[in-house]
Amino acid sequence: MYKVILIDDEPIIVEGLTRVIGWETYNCDIAGTASDGNEGLEVIREKKPDIIITDISMPEIDGLTMIAGLKSEFPDLEICILTGYREFEYAQRAISLGVTRFLLKPSNMGQIEEALEVMTGNLKKKNITASDDEEQKGEDTASSFIVKNALEYIDNNFTRKLTLIEVAEKTYVSQWHLSKLLNRYTGKNFSELLNHARIKRAKELLEDPALRIGDVAEQVGFFDMAHFSRVFKKQTGVSANEYRNTTLG
DSSP, rough: OOEEEEEOOOOHHHHHHHHOOGGGGTEEEEEEEEEEEEHHHHHHHHOOOOOEESSSOTTOHHHHHHHHHHHHHTTTOEEEEEEEEEHHHHHHHHHHHOOSEEESEEEEHHHHHHHHHHHHHHHHHHSSSOOOOOHHHHHHHHHHHHHHHHHHHHHHHHTTTTHHHHHHHHSOOHHHHHHHHHHHHSSSSSHHHHHHHHHHHHHHHHHTTOOHHHHHHHHTTTOOOHHHHHHHHHOOOOOOOHHHHHHHH
């Protein structure tokens, strides 16, 4: 039996899908439901489903990032989006990330059943043969999308205490998976990327002679001066003071 997870912030939708569709006909079983994206991720990691049917227009989630996270972390997962969000470009992006079907609410049973037929058919093929080029392309697109969002989040939040766990939560993947992706796509680990962003900004701030070096360190997220000094010299080859003197002439 293929395990299915339903995710929607409208309980009536979840209940309707659970009751109306003859899941056994498609060799499927409802393994769990969720009312928002974060709860959905917890259920998905716990139940490890084969199929999810999910909305992407739910409070406090970035739908595309959630989808990218799922396809990157669980590349064999079949995803059907059921949403009231009607932007064509959004649908195109979701499909490029590896979504099998993008259905608009209200959808009729025929559309949902057709999506199930396609998704279960895809799962059967995966059991018989290795992943094809199209699936690999979707996985790569999703993974690069996650890395791009992670790097943007680091760039926008490096001035405070920032952890890999937080960035993983914001990109809807596990910290282990995000760490693997960052290494694969950038050749650097999270700490190196975080420090690179901080030192890049520190070099800009050091061009202002009115700022003390200690103030610069604190402004870019270092609250231990000795740590800042070690990282700065490791990345630039000179001390912060030497860098400032060279820059200011």
